[in-house]
Amino acid sequence: MEKILCYSCNKSKNKLNVRKSSLLPISLLMCETCISSKIEPRWLIILAGRSMGPDHVKEFIMKKRYIGNDISASELLV
Ligand SMILES: [Zn+2]
Numbered sequence: 329m330e331k332i333l334c335y336s337c338n339k340s341k342n343k344l345n346v347r348k349s350s351l352l353p354i355s356l357l358m359c360e361t362c363i364s365s366k367i368e369p370r371w372l373i374i375l376a377g378r379s380m381g382p383d384h385v386k387e388f389i390m391k392k393r394y395i396g397n398d399i400s401a402s403e404l405l406v
Contacts, residue, residue, distance in 0.1 A: 332344055332357060334357065334358050334359040334362055335356045335357050335358055335369045335372075336356070336358050336359070336362040336367055336368065336369045336370075336394070336395060337359065337361065337362055337395050338395075339359065341359040341360075343359070343360065344357045344358060344359055345357070345358060345359075345360065345363060347363055349368060349372060349376075350368065351368055351372060351373065351376035351380075351384065351385060351388070352372060352375065352376050352379075352380075354372075356368075356369065356372070362395075365393075366393060367388075367393045367394050367395065368388060368393060368394055369394065369395075370394040370395060370396040370397075370399065373385045373388050373389065373393075373394050373399060374399060374403050374404060377389075377399075377403075377404035378404055378405075378406055382401070382404050382405075385404070
């Protein structure tokens with residue numbers, strides 16, 4: 329059986345839930361831990377920042393609502 333990974337923390341979990349992103353109009357497969365801590369995948373925050381502007385993702389970046397290395401301003405400007 330194919331292993332499904334959480335879009336946010338990249339861990340394989342027994343149970344993943346479909347959750348609508350609050351930044352972009354797409355659906356994500358995420359584990360309970362990520363959903364309950366209200367985080368979004370790091371790549372999605374960057375993507376949303378690039379397409380909708382840094383203000384759109386400011387809160388996520390300031391409150392570090394993602395997993396991984398800090399997102400730098402330069403990553404939002406491409
Ligand atoms: Zn997760």
